[in-house]
Amino acid sequence: MFRFLLKRLALTIPTFIALMFITFVMIRLVPGDPIEVRKGERGISPERLAQLRHEMGLDQPVWKQFLDYANGLLHGDFGTSIISKAPVLHEFLTLFPATLELTLSAMIFAIVLGIPAGVIAASRRGGVYDQTLMGLALTGYSMPIFWWGLILILLMSNTLGLTPVSGRVDLIKFYYEPVTGFMLIDSLLSGQKGAFLDAVHHLILPMIVLGTVPLAVIARMTRSSMLEVLEEDYVRTARAKGLSWARVVGIHALRNALIPVVTVIGLQVGGLLAGAVLTETIFSWPGVGKWLIESINRRDYPALQGGIMLIAGIVIVVNLLVDMLYGLINPRIRHAK
Amino acid sequence: MKIRTLLGAALLASSMLVAGAASAKSLVYCSEGSPENFTPSVNTTGTSFDAARPVYNRLVQFTPGTTQVEPGLAESWTVSEDGKTITFKLRPGVKFHSGVNGFTPTRDLNAEDVIWSFERQWKADHPYAKVSGGSYDYFNDMGMPDLLESVTKGDDDMTVVIKLTKPNAPIIANLAMDFAAIHSAEYAKYLMDKGTPEQFDQIPVGTGSFQFVAYQKDAVIRFKAFDGWAGKPKIDDLVYAITPDATARYAKLKANECQVMIAPNPADLPDMKQNADINVMEQAGLNIGYYALNAQKPPFDKPEVRKAIAMAIDRDAIIKEVYQGAGQKAKNPIPPTMWSYDESTVDIPYDPAKAKEMLKAAGVEGLKTDIWWMPVQRPYNPNAKRMAEMIQADLAKVGIEATLVSYEWGEYRKRMQAGEHQTGMLGWTGDNGDPDNFLAVLLGCNAEGKPNGNNIPKWCNAEFQEVVNKAAEISDQAERAKLYKRAQEIVAAEVPWVNIAHSTVFEPLRKSVTGYKVSPLGAHEFQNVDITE
Numbered sequence: 001m002f003r004f005l006l007k008r009l010a011l012t013i014p015t016f017i018a019l020m021f022i023t024f025v026m027i028r029l030v031p032g033d034p035i036e037v038r039k040g041e042r043g044i045s046p047e048r049l050a051q052l053r054h055e056m057g058l059d060q061p062v063w064k065q066f067l068d069y070a071n072g073l074l075h076g077d078f079g080t081s082i083i084s085k086a087p088v089l090h091e092f093l094t095l096f097p098a099t100l101e102l103t104l105s106a107m108i109f110a111i112v113l114g115i116p117a118g119v120i121a122a123s124r125r126g127g128v129y130d131q132t133l134m135g136l137a138l139t140g141y142s143m144p145i146f147w148w149g150l151i152l153i154l155l156m157s158n159t160l161g162l163t164p165v166s167g168r169v170d171l172i173k174f175y176y177e178p179v180t181g182f183m184l185i186d187s188l189l190s191g192q193k194g195a196f197l198d199a200v201h202h203l204i205l206p207m208i209v210l211g212t213v214p215l216a217v218i219a220r221m222t223r224s225s226m227l228e229v230l231e232e233d234y235v236r237t238a239r240a241k242g243l244s245w246a247r248v249v250g251i252h253a254l255r256n257a258l259i260p261v262v263t264v265i266g267l268q269v270g271g272l273l274a275g276a277v278l279t280e281t282i283f284s285w286p287g288v289g290k291w292l293i294e295s296i297n298r299r300d301y302p303a304l305q306g307g308i309m310l311i312a313g314i315v316i317v318v319n320l321l322v323d324m325l326y327g328l329i330n331p332r333i334r335h336a337k
Numbered sequence: 338m339k340i341r342t343l344l345g346a347a348l349l350a351s352s353m354l355v356a357g358a359a360s361a362k363s364l365v366y367c368s369e370g371s372p373e374n375f376t377p378s379v380n381t382t383g384t385s386f387d388a389a390r391p392v393y394n395r396l397v398q399f400t401p402g403t404t405q406v407e408p409g410l411a412e413s414w415t416v417s418e419d420g421k422t423i424t425f426k427l428r429p430g431v432k433f434h435s436g437v438n439g440f441t442p443t444r445d446l447n448a449e450d451v452i453w454s455f456e457r458q459w460k461a462d463h464p465y466a467k468v469s470g471g472s473y474d475y476f477n478d479m480g481m482p483d484l485l486e487s488v489t490k491g492d493d494d495m496t497v498v499i500k501l502t503k504p505n506a507p508i509i510a511n512l513a514m515d516f517a518a519i520h521s522a523e524y525a526k527y528l529m530d531k532g533t534p535e536q537f538d539q540i541p542v543g544t545g546s547f548q549f550v551a552y553q554k555d556a557v558i559r560f561k562a563f564d565g566w567a568g569k570p571k572i573d574d575l576v577y578a579i580t581p582d583a584t585a586r587y588a589k590l591k592a593n594e595c596q597v598m599i600a601p602n603p604a605d606l607p608d609m610k611q612n613a614d615i616n617v618m619e620q621a622g623l624n625i626g627y628y629a630l631n632a633q634k635p636p637f638d639k640p641e642v643r644k645a646i647a648m649a650i651d652r653d654a655i656i657k658e659v660y661q662g663a664g665q666k667a668k669n670p671i672p673p674t675m676w677s678y679d680e681s682t683v684d685i686p687y688d689p690a691k692a693k694e695m696l697k698a699a700g701v702e703g704l705k706t707d708i709w710w711m712p713v714q715r716p717y718n719p720n721a722k723r724m725a726e727m728i729q730a731d732l733a734k735v736g737i738e739a740t741l742v743s744y745e746w747g748e749y750r751k752r753m754q755a756g757e758h759q760t761g762m763l764g765w766t767g768d769n770g771d772p773d774n775f776l777a778v779l780l781g782c783n784a785e786g787k788p789n790g791n792n793i794p795k796w797c798n799a800e801f802q803e804v805v806n807k808a809a810e811i812s813d814q815a816e817r818a819k820l821y822k823r824a825q826e827i828v829a830a831e832v833p834w835v836n837i838a839h840s841t842v843f844e845p846l847r848k849s850v851t852g853y854k855v856s857p858l859g860a861h862e863f864q865n866v867d868i869t870e
Contacts, residue, residue, distance in 0.1 A: 031745040031746070031747070031748075032745065032746060032747055033747075036746070036747035038381050038474065041715075041750065041763060041764065041765050041766070041791070042478055042791065043750050043751070043754055043790060043791065048477065052472060055470075055472070082470075083373050084373055084374060085374075085469050085470050085535070091554070094554055095554060095555060150584055150585075150588075153584075153585065153588045154588065157588060157592055158588055158591050158592060161592070164592070164594060165585060165588045165589045165592050165594050166580060166585050166588070166589060166594075167556070167557075167578060167580075167594070168556065171365055171557055171576045171578055171594075172363045172365065172574070172576065175551075175559065177551070178553060281581055281582055282582050282584075282585055283585070284556070284578065284579060284580040284581065284582070284585060286553065286554060286555035286556035286579070287555075290555055290581065291554075291555060293581075294370065294371065294555075294581075
């Protein structure tokens with residue numbers, strides 16, 4: 001197990017370096033630099049442009065900028081945002097709890113509904129349930145997040161008045177300082193009556209919107225994996241022993257069927273964080289996704305680069321954890337050469 | 338008995354609380370983005386200016402809904418005979434916000450605060466010069482370092498004397514701009530002593546109608562009413578809900594989660610106008626979108642050729658298709674909300690037949706030219722490519738063959754400023770509401786008769802220049818207005834560019850909101866706003 005882990009860890013280092021290089025170059029390939037974006041029709045005098053570029057270090061050759069950046073990163077310095085002048089890591093950590101809260105809820109939503117849906121579909125293969133559920137899953141999988149979010153707002157908030165449109169809290173009724181950055185926890189800590197329910201209320205729509213695609217993927221994956229497992233000899237044996245359907249499916253089949261599902265869940269983390277960028281923008285959710293979009297618009301190179309590196313780091317770590325978990329639940333992987 | 342008294346007291350207290358809560362008026366404004374920070378002088382975006390605006394005042398200010406300048410923290414000012422010395426009398430008894438970030442002011446506003454606010458942007462050795470990056474774009478862009486000779490205390494603490502290097506009337510309008518906000522020198526010192534000067538730009542203290550309460554990045558900014566020199570505003574709590582998506586902003590407005598919103602989606606406007614709860618206010622923006630003809634490249638050096646081209650372009654069709662109704666046809670280079678706007682200008686009609694004749698008379702035949710179009714969407718030109726295609730088609734009808742040209746935005750501006758184009762489009766959004774900010778900046782030439790960088794038509798006219806120069810030197814606004822009218826007449830006769838449009842600014846708000854005025858300068862202000870719901 002230890003060797004397996006070491007090997008996987010060693011693999012992440014080149015991944016990380018390649019990623020750093022690619023993002024660094026790509027960001028700079030986008031036309032316009034932070035100063036030009038700030039300047040409107042007025043333009044800027046060549047002297048002042050030179051001065052500002054010097055202050056931002058943009059007058060250095062790109063390779064030098066890259067080495068400086070890589071050096072800073074090795075020392076844990078993600079740089080300073082050009083726009084807010086705050087350390088990038090600090091900005092990221094301030095905003096990340098909101099993203100984490102959203103992605104975790106979306107993931108839980110997807111797992112809690114996706115696995116049972118897949119199991120039901122598999123055990124009623126070809127039946128009405130199977131057809132309906134898988135049809136829905138395909139629809140969910142193809143749903144553009146932006147469109148889905150706006151449709152849900154129009155329907156649930158504007159037409160039915162069931163949920164708030166956007167934000168994390170009712171701004172007029174409640175006011176509390178963030179402690180953890182997780183609204184569900186902060187609302188409880190605030191001790192204000194109704195604050196927690198209000199926070200839950202605000203979380204529902206973005207959670208559904210972000211959770212839809214992973215829900216569809218998990219449901220489909222669970223179904224196909226389940227179908228495969230149900231054909232296995234040990235399932236037939238379990239049935240032959242006269243075990244109840246629930247026991248056969250729930251205990252014998254599901255545990256084995258979950259192995260590929262866990263991998264898929266791990267892979268969804270990247271997708272979830274990407275989806276969070278759009279979801280946060282629609283729902284005015286103050287997380288890192290919205291922050292990244294703004295950094296692109298303002299060509300805030302350090303914030304953008306730092307944000308991408310941190311998110312990529314998280315995805316890499318999560319995938320590593322999933323691989324470990326995979327080894328834990330499936331001894332065949334752990335012991336394989 | 339005791340219990341009953343206690344119960345009674347509790348009931349009374351809770352009913353007072355409820356009454357207190359019910360009478361507190363809150364207004365939520367759906368803004369579109371996060372401020373860079375809360376010091377206007379180090380910022381460049383309207384979003385950041387809006388976020389700092391409730392907190393600060395300037396020596397002079399724009400009368401809400403207009404580009405007129407009125408007294409602000411200065412109750413009056415006088416300009417010396419030679420136009421080079423402006424003496425401001427500060428309003429007495431102006432209080433700074435108290436209790437923000439642990440700061441309690443010990444004195445009222447005086448000249449020291451004014452001098453501090455200008456010197457931070459001006460003097461490299463100022464203790465705050467380098468705080469928050471130290472880039473004072475607007476101060477520099479408005480030419481303040483060249484204009485200012487000194488900013489000093491007058492005969493007493495309540496007098497500020499600004500000496501200029503040359504007479505310059507538009508500087509008064511500059512002083513009403515956000516970058517000229519007056520800060521508390523005492524608060525600056527308090528933070529410097531604490532060793533946290535960067536907080537100065539993050540936790541603002543000013544004299545404005547609202548006091549800063551809290552900012553949660555990318556989510557919300559909270560202010561509360563401040564009973565200062567301008568009187569207590571009618572709303573108690575002002576909340577900015579940061580909502581980047583225009584459709585989501587409208588959904589929030591409909592659900593009464595906010596009462597005023599910025600920048601609606603043009604596609605939502607018809608629905609907004611039909612909504613019984615929503616008022617859509619509109620006004621011509623302080624901008625111009627134009628199509629410039631390079632006067633230094635024949636045959637565009639001839640006014641009659643430029644006029645013929647203006648006549649060949651169907652601007653009504655452009656307004657309809659490119660602006661989708663959110664623009665109005667322009668007949669002057671300055672927008673109608675600006676003082677000195679010349680109502681009497683006769684607009685050039687669309688008449689391709691006559692245009693063809695005029696071109697022929699001028700000896701122009703088989704002309705091949707270019708049309709430069711901007712690669713970006715701007716408020717004054719939402720779709721430059723489509724506009725270029727329409728102009729190309731119009732020119733083809735009068736026998737001019739045009740090819741379309743574009744570059745990356747920074748490159749585009751640079752090349753246009755260098756005059757590489759024959760014809761092309763650009764525009765301008767005003768800074769300070771002064772006609773000088775359009776006429777001198779966009780059509781001005783230097784003393785040697787060479788066009789300024791922002792003079793895209795590369796057009797120089799001696800009389801125009803003389804009139805505009807003179808208008809900048811005198812301080813009597815009525816006299817200045819006369820001169821600017823003359824300048825507009827010259828432009829109408831010479832047609833250095835084809836005036837295309839001023840975009841329309843829309844401000845949707847709930848009908849429960851009263852007293853809101855649309856600012857031609859794009860500002861969002863709430864000190865006179867009330868809410869009835």
